[in-house]
Amino acid sequence: MDQRKKYILMAVAGIFVVLASYFLFEHFMYVQTENAQVDAHSVLLSAKVPGYILEVKAQQGDRVQKDQVLVQIDDRDYKSLLESAQSELLSLQARRQDAEKNFRRIKDLYASSVVSQQQYDTAFANYNEVKAKYDSAAARVAQAQLNLESTQLKAPSDGVIARTSAEIGQLAGAGTPLVGFVSSSSRWVTANFKETEIADVK
Incomplete structure (x- = not known):
């Protein structure tokens, strides 16, 4: 065997020894087990307002992102209530401005002793009312807006749909559980070791 082949064989043998040593080190230094599973906390997402379910946009096993709509409840009545509340507010806004303007005028006149105490009290009471x-x-208006937004059941964070009981056409009451949700940040691995291996777990 010439000198060159001898060096090649020695190099191959050296690599083999290094690899074998690495795998033996991994085997003896780290405890391994095939008896493990991924666990997680599942939370129930419930309807916040009552209504008929129009759409179910996520199914069991689906990965979803934060604020993604999972269930849509019929929002037509809630839109009407919001529009009615906004219309009433707009009307009262004009009345409040008129009452405030009148009170300021009466207040200035009262300070100059042009109007009576009774006129001042009446203007003040009307403004407060x-x-x-x-x-x-x-x-x-704020509550109507919140109710309208609540017709959309959204994912509270990135995660996975564990299960869903929502069905199109179902009448859901406020507080009715509709979706089982698992957050991406609430999962962990549970591993089971033999009693003789516990001491090697670090």
């Missing part, structure tokens, strides 16, 4: 109605209408 209209303002209270306006504030109440504004609150109804």
